[in-house]
Every structure is written in C-alpha cells, then in structure tokens.
Amino acid sequence: MDTAYAPSPRGSRVPVGLRAPFSGRTWREFLYLFLSLPLAVLMFVYAITVISLGAGLLVTFLGIPVLAGGLAGSRALGGLERARARTLLGLKVADPEPVRAAKPGLLGWVGAVLKSGVSWRHLIYSLLHFPWAIFSFVFSVTFWSIGWMLLSYPLWRWTFPAYLDQPGALMWDDGNGHGVYLDAPTEIGFTSGFGLLLVLAGPWVIHGLTQVDRIMVHGLLGPSSLATRVSQLESDRGVVVDTAAADLRRIERDLHDGAQARLVALAMDLGLAREKLAEDPQAAARMVDEAHGEVKIALQELRDLARGIHPAILTDRGLDPALSALSARCTVPVTVTVDLDHRPAAAIEGIAYFTASELIQNVSKHAQATSATLDVWRTADRLMVLVADNGRGGAHTDSGTGLAGLAERLEAVDGLLIVDSPIGGPTCVTAELPWRG
Template structure:
C-alpha cells in the first residue's frame, strides 16, 4: 500500500516535493559562495604561481572545494535521497610524505578538479533553479490562499484597464474559485518542474562529485589484489600444514622405524625384516600423500593434456556419478585453466559432501564473447547460498579477482546449478 504523500492528487504537498524544492532553493547561496571562492582562489593562486606561495594556495583552494563536494553529497543524500558513493581518497606517491607530497597529490587528484568544475558549473544552474522554484511557489501558494488575504488589499487584484478600478477584478466568488484553481494548477506544474530539476542535480552530483570509473576500477583492483594475496597466503599455509601433518610426519616415522630395524638387523633379522616391510608401506603412503599434495598445487594432467582431461580426472574422484562435457577447441591461458580446474574441483567436492545428490553434470565451453563458462549441476537437496558464509563465498571472491563471476541457482529441494564465468585469455 503506497503512502498518502505518494498519491498524484497530493503531488504539490508531497514530502518529496518539499525536500527537493528546499534543495533547489538552497542551491543559490551555497553555489554562489562556492563559485565566488573558486574564482577568487584560482585568480589569486594563479597570479602567485611565479612565487612559492601560489602552488600551496592552489592546493588549499582545491582542498576547500573537495570539502564543498562532500557537503553537496551530504545534501543530496538528505534532501534528494541520492546516495552518491565517496570518491577515491587522496593518494600520495609511493614513499612520499610531508607537505610537498600532499600538495602534489592534491594537484594530481581528479576528485579535486571535478569538485572545482562542479562549483563553477553549478552556479548558473543554481540561479535558474532558485528563481524558478521561488516564482512558481510564490504564484501558486499566493493564488491558492488569495481568498484569505485579498480583503486586506487596498484594491482587489485582477486585470486593471485604467486607474479608476475598471477591468476584471478578482473579488467575486467565481473569480476567487478560478484564482484558486489556477494556483493549484501552478503548484502541480511546480511539483513536476521541481522533480525534473532535482534529477538534473542528482546527475551533476553523481557525475562530478562521485567516484570516477577509473577510480572505481583502481579500488576494485586493489580489493582483488588483496583477495589474491590472502588466497595465496591461505594456500601456502594449507600446503605447509599438509606437509607438516602428513608427509613430513610419515617420513619422520619412517626414519625412526628404519633406524630401529638397522639396530635389530644383527640380533633379530626377522623383526628387522618386519620393520622394513612396515616402513615400505609407510613409504607408499607418504608418496601417495605427496602426489595428492602436488595435484592440489597444479596437477600434471592439466599441464600436459589440458582442461578437458583434467576435469574428467577430477570428476572421476567425485563420490557422485558425474557426466562431463567439455567443448574447448583450443586451450585458454594457463592461469585461466588453473582457476577453472580448481573451481570445478571445489564445486564437485561440495557435491560430494553436502548435496546428497545421486547424479551430477559438469560442462565447460567457450562463449562467443570470449568467456569461459564452467557449469556444475546436481539433483541434490539444494539450498546452496554464497551469502551463508560457505566456501562458495570464497570461491566467488577468487573469481572476482580475475573479472570472473559465480552464479548460483539452488532452490530448496534442488536441483542446484552453479555457473562460473571466467575471461578467456589465449595462451
């Protein structure tokens, strides 16, 4: 059920109309102050550029205008309900510090210059919006309330043909009704105009005071780099743990058993033979663990034969029967192959451990948009959700680090379809 203030019949008195109208009226004093400061600051600092004062003064002017940009984003958030994201922060050069580095960063920052451009461009628009809103509201509300205050006029309003009161004077009941209707119509027009001009303000704030596309890309790459670094560190810790708790422990035990067998070789050859036989079994287990560990780092079959055979191999180890279909006429880059392989491996592990499925399907193909798609389907219980903090969330972050995507369709009761999309890069 919509709110009463959203009714089109109450458009002139809707909360949104008042908020946006107030925003447009406040444009004038704020924009004029910012534009006067910007013009004066740039003029003075430009004239002083030949001295040591001009450059720091220019940086200070840009700093103040960045603050004005923050104020405008706050005003847009409160009055226009436009949540514009904060732009990229000021970035010093690597190893830079101190006032000189700060001044250089301020002058290089695109955020600073966009805020300056906003201050200069917004001033004439602010004059227009202020005059338009003030005129429409003054005429509209004045006409609507005219039947109340016209009695205090020395002469009723209207169309005067001469100075002796001849003409169309608005003092009869029909005339008062017409004036009120004209005022209501004017208020409706004002509400529509206000919403249109407020949308222009939203575009100006988001376009000039929000984050730039390049800045957002830099922040995304930094986040992706952190994800890759964290993932690599976690993989190294896992390898270290597997070596320490698995193969290394077995090799230590093997060395101890061989040492005891050596001591018993002269006194009790049969016991020594049994110990050597047990040590031989430990060697086989240690070799199997090392092979599994090496396969987890980068399987040899992936390097030698490509993604198709590697996916068939990982599917054969799944506890659920998996049908594999791979349509890749050529091999992608090694990095993409590795990510696709480990993505499929983790998804099939989830099928084995959590799905309760009786069958599954693994498909991989290249799209016409140079993307590698990897899809795992199973007929299990469903309910898989990356937002639940499972391994799917970490998998989605890893894919995002290389401009990939993870899409999950898993209604309760199943089936589950997980699609991983990766950029195609040739070898």
C-alpha cells in the same frame, strides 16, 4: 533501472503515485534543490575570486600559492557537497585521494595541489553547478509551490472576498473594471484538479532534477576512475596474497599431518624390522610387508596433495580430461561438458579448474543433490564455468562462507561469481573469468 520510490508495502492500499508527494524522499530531494542555490552562489563567487586573484597575481609569483590555496578550499567545499548529497539524496560518493606531495615543505604541497586533477575538478564543479542550481531551484520551487497552491485553492479562496473585495482569484482584466475570476464551482474544481496533477507529478520532476546533481557530484567530486582502479587492484593484491598464504599453510599442514607423519612412522617400522631381521626373520618380513603398505598410502597422499596444488592431467591434457577426472571422484553423478576451441592461459586454466573443484565439493558436501552438471565454454573474451545441481538450494556468498572466499579470489583476476540458489533448489553457480589465450 533506477526507481524513485519503492513499491507499496504489503497490505498498503495507497498507490505509490499518491504516496510520493508525502514521502520523506521527495521532501529531502526538494530540500536539496532548495539549498543548492545559496551554496552554489557561495561556491561560484569563491571560484571566480580564486581564479581572478590567482591569475592577477601570477606576474608577482604570488598567484601560484594563492591559486593552490584556492584549490584546497574548493576541495573542502566539495566535501561539504558530498556530505549534503549523502544526507539528502542518499548518494554515497567516496572521498577522493588526498594530496600527496612528492617533496616535503610548502613548495612540494603547492606543486601537488596544482598537479592534482581532483582539485581542478572541484573548481570546475563550482563553476558548472551554479547555472544548473539556479535553474533547478527556480523550476522546482515554482512547480512545487504552484501545484500545492492550486490544489488547496478551495481552502483559501475565502480570503479574496474577505480582504480583497473580489469573488476569487483574478485571471484576466481588460483594464475597464471587467475581469474573469475563479469563483464558479466548476472553475474551482478544475483549478484544484489541475493542482492535483502538478502535485502528483512533482516528486518525479524533482527526482529527475536531482539526477543531474547526482551525476555532477559523482563525476566531479568523487575519486577518479584511475584512483578507484588502483585502490581495487591494491585490494585484489591483498586477497591474492592472503589466498596464497592460506594455501601454503594448508599444504604445510597436510604434509605435516599426513605424508610426513606416515613416513616418520615408516622409518621407525623399518628400523625395528632391521633389528629383528637376524633373530626373527618372519616377524621382520611381516613388518616389511606392513611398511610396504604404508609406502603405498604415503605415495597416494602425496599424489592427492600434488593434485590439489596443480594436477598433472591439467597441465598435460587440459580442462576437459582434468574436470572429467575431478567429477569422477564426486559422490554425486556429474555430467561434464567442455566446449573450448583451444586452451586459455595456464593461470586462467588453473583458476577455472580449482573454481570447478570447489563448486563440485560443495555439491558433494552440502547440496544433498542426486545429480549435477558442469559446463565450461567461452563467450567473447570470457571463460564461463557453470555448476548446477538439483539439491536443496540456499547457497549464498555472505561473508564467512566458502563461496564468499571464492568470489574474492575471482574478483582478484577481474572475474565474477554469480549464485542463483533459492531455498529448495535448484542451484546454479556461474563463474566468469577473463580469457587470456
């Protein structure tokens, strides 16, 4: 839920409602509304001029480049509006995608500008923002100024008898010289109290008005949802490529440092045993026995490496047996519960397995836990993986951690990683994956 103002600082005895009229946020938002009117007039006049001039010149074929130039100018004014919203409202809206001409030259650029939905949305903003800017300017300035004027009425009431020869502000006049003035103490107190109510309500009124501006700026001046999705997919593709490259380097390193080195040593030992076979059969037999042991170790390393790439038990029997076998190798007792009617797509099943594998490894290495649980289930169109432990807590997805890399990999397939791990524990890490059966 959006809150206009932060809670009172620790130790502060001033409630947020009393601090709001004096907060920097209130006055920045008021300044935004105050500046909206002149800028909206400028943009509205510009938009009407561009449309009228462009439409009027269409019969001479000059209207098309004029309209394209006008749309480009609207994009520039939209950049000014985004900067103003970012500075005064704290609204961070990304710049829309630039115009990309399919063909070089002026004609290509004109065609690209006219086909760009972003350009037309900037022009529409100039037209729609104008009436709203008039209303928000008049309402906020009137509301805010009347509130402060009434609140401070006891401070400037003396100007009426001093300069206007009347006891106070004239509230009603019958035209015959008889009127009602705000001069009695109760009337002055009521006026000031009513002004105080307006002043206290002013920040929330101003914030509500700026919410409409936030929606308009974000919806009309920001990048389109399609462009945002394309950018996200490009980023996710980069994450997938980097992850695949890192996995290949890990496999290469494991093969080079593990099984490959052991097999090279094994070949050398067998060569020596063959040379000693004639002159010292017993020594050759011992060397063959040692080589036999090395073969078993090399085979185990290759099995572990293959399991790390994609375990055969996952392919043959699914998540339940694969995760049970995975948890059996954990140094912490893990209770596994898998509630799935049928198997998801092989790619999602593999990602779920390796997500659970990494989370279980974290429990084993870092959690200092005495027990853990692993639950897998389906809800609607999502595959859920939950790993919980009673360890020391403090896990987070800050940059540079293993959980951060895991979160990026899940985001690449429209997944989500949620970490709840207060200091002292317990820790609950939930991974959501799309269900693709």
